[in-house]
Amino acid sequence: MSKAWTDWQAAYVWLCSRRRHAPPNADVWHLRHHWPNRGTALLRSVLAGDYRLSAMQLHRRGHTRWVQWSAQDALVLKWVALQVAERLPRHACCAHLKGHGGGRVSVALAWQALCSGAYAFVYRTDIRGYYRHIRKGQVLALVERHVADPICVDLIAQYLHYSVEDGGEFHTPEHGICRGCALSPLIGAGIAPRALENHRQRRARLYELGRARGLSPAAAEARVRTYEARWNSWAQGILPL
Helix, strand or coil, X not given: CCHHHHHHHHHHHHHHHHCCCXXXXXXXXXXXXXXXXXXHHHHHXXXXXXXXXXXXXXXXXCCEEEEECCHHHHHHHHHHHHHHCCCCCCCCCCCCCCCCCHHHHHHHHHHHHHHHCCCCCCCCCCHHHHHHCCCHXXXXXXXXXXXXXXXXXXXXXXXXXXXXXXXXXXXXXXXXXXXXXXXXXXXXXXXXXXXXXXXXXXXXXXXXXXXXXXXXXXXXXXXXHHHHHHHHHHHHHHCCC
16 A cells, blocks of 8 residues: 555544534535545546645634635645655754654643753744744745655645635735645645854855955955854844744
């Protein structure tokens, strides 16, 4: 049995579990009803490269609003996440990923750090802002570097350039990625290690370039410190350090 098929079955089980409390008129029930007859055909459509994601739908309940993929799109994106999970880079500190300890371990580590006396402050990150400012082009370049499967790359590109429908009006965000998806944690975790590695390489090159241009060691180091100050200011608002 191929990995594509086993991941497809796992994605379907995941979808049924995640939307088991959906209202009676939700599309997940339509998908489940027709699954025995259409499940295999839908996978064939995906593997043939014919599948296209639809716009996310804006839902309202009282004063609460949220966007959500259709059940079929959520199934496909979960399948993509399972397909590329071992190919994309993942930072060890991203506790939200499977096998990285989860929130309980993350809280325990934070508490140990506070009790050690080595840290005077706690930095609260803005996860919404982090996802909202991720650059689509940067993500796609990362994916293309690590994922060779053109089907998965195409579906991830569609996911990156998502649209939201609200009563017939469509909006396509220029920046950022959506958070309500099984693929989003992998994408968010994959950006951080790449940015950190680029920073380390850039830092080394700055010093070498300064010395090559005749700067004194002190002047070259001052140039590096200026760059580090700017990078740290950016990273504190973007990367989950």
